[in-house]
Amino acid sequence: MTASADDDGPSHGMSAATLRTLERASGGLASSSIGEMDQLLPWFRRLPADQRASVLLVIQTGAANFVEWLRDPTQAIRLTAEAFRAAPKDFSRWVSLRQTVELVRIAINILEREMPALAADDVERAVLTEAVLRYGREIAFAAATSYAAAAEARGAWDARLEALMVDGIVRGDAEESLLSRAAALGWDPAAEATVLVGASPSDDPPAVVYEVRSRAARIGRPVLLSVQGSRLVVVLAGPVDSPAGHEVLTRMADAFDKGPVVAGPTVAALADAYRSAADALSGLRAVVAWPDAPRPVRSTDLLPERALAGDPEAERQMIEKVVRPLVDVGGSLLETVEAYLEVGGVLESCAKRLFVHPNTVRYRLRRVTELTGYTASDPRDGLVLRMSLAVGRLARARGHW
Structure with missing residues (x-):
């Protein structure tokens, strides 16, 4: 613990008696916050007991840290971040950022409503009100930082998982884990799949991933993709054998670098995507024999060239x-x-x-x-x-x- 307000350190001008009163009241304020959350938030009432206890832990830590911040305001960022580090690792999985904002808003409202009454006089009451507002801002930034870090970690893990999946499809692995990994990434394993291969448009894989995903989002199709050296492999969901489907292929081909783009046959499910990948890669090796090939070109349209190449x-x-x-x-x-x-x-x-x-x-x-x-x-x-x-x-x- 830091020194009390009677010492020479910064303390927002709060008296030692007020700080002790706030410290004793922090537990009750946390319980009041939980009670109000239970009344105002239906989703909070449905949380299991262990998850509600985790929320209470975060609020208690934040309230206690608020008192410490009043003793030493230079610790604001560290103490507010500790409130979220004390939560379980999967906190951000079962409480969304929007829901966390609701929880923070209710907790800050409780502090604004009840804490000023604990001050010794009007001067301290004004200081305490301003401190609650400033601390609430720090809590909001800490929450955003915590969720941003969690999102980055999930994004990096999802990218590695996706690259492993696409690599397995290219190698022809028909392992059972492919479908479970696809489900983890939100892919419907029963959806039709078409593999497109061509040159990668950039040496920066994150930029390529962003471009491909942006195009796929605009046409409303899920994709799996991987940048493999100078080659880009995209697994596109949904039917593409109709005129509208051909337009989808054409728009996705724009995400590749200049040069040929080959689309394998459309297969019934992701488990068979290795066949589409094998044909697409075979076509990419042989398409040089057809200089006027359309872009994209289906691997089935390259049968003569593929046969000459020994496929x-x-x-x-x-x-x-x-x-x-x-x-x-x-x-x-x-x-x-x-x-x-x-x-x-x-x-x-x-x-x-x-x-x-x-x-x-x-x-x-x-x-x-x-x-x-x-x-x-x-x-x-x-x-x-x-x-x-x-x-x-x-x-x-x-x-x-």
Whole structure:
């Protein structure tokens, strides 16, 4: 304890008798504050007994520190901060900053109402009233500082947890902890997920995180992200296969640096996001072979380039999407599309080669489009069809299907 007001130290001009009276009354003032909180704040009445006791501890500490501050006003910041350091570590988790402001307001109102009556005379009463106001300001700043520190600590922990999650998705880890971590970050594990990869726009990861989160907030989509060296990986929640979804992808691509941005396939849940990440990364490695690729480009649109780069998953998808449907349907569709591509897309030449009418060729090519989603007359789709047929022949020769 510091010296009393009779000593030479600063004491706001309060007499030793008044300081002793205030010290004896501090416990009763804290109890009065708790009683008024119980009357005015319905959420406070619902708190468990241990949490209410923690609030009482903070108020008692603050009241006792107020008396010490009157003895030595130079200790104001230290003593007010101690009131919140005395609280349990999880205090800020079950009492929000808004609720803390309500508690502080009620406690300060009690001090303003009851403390001046404890002063020895009018002069001390005026000094005491001013001291309560100044101390209330210090308490408010201490509360804000305490919650800011807690928020920074949670933010740093959340950022590390998020980086671990995204790293696990990229590595292909399908561990159970992924879903629990996602839930801890407020992500719906059952939501559809799409992974986007590209170059990071900055060497400052916090600035990149802020930019990506700002864009995601404006379009109303949750995201997980990680800056991995010069690469930025973003996991976007929600469907993106509609025109509106494509607009979402385009707006998110603006958060990346110049250069290609590849979006993997949309998967049904976060647990399958590793498949979207694998395809997106494969596409990012191969997109250099398509200089005019759109931005962003879907990994499924890069199947020829990925196959040339040696991606077995791309070869499998080409066989499943193009070759197998044409083989399974039977007839002459496979022969027709091969002949059409072989003659350079000239309809009449293809008809002569097959000894059929041009309208028959047109009908068969429409069927090919219905089965595969690719139009043989389109240059890009024609490349996909040609590459898929070549991959299919190689797979058949190796006995893989």
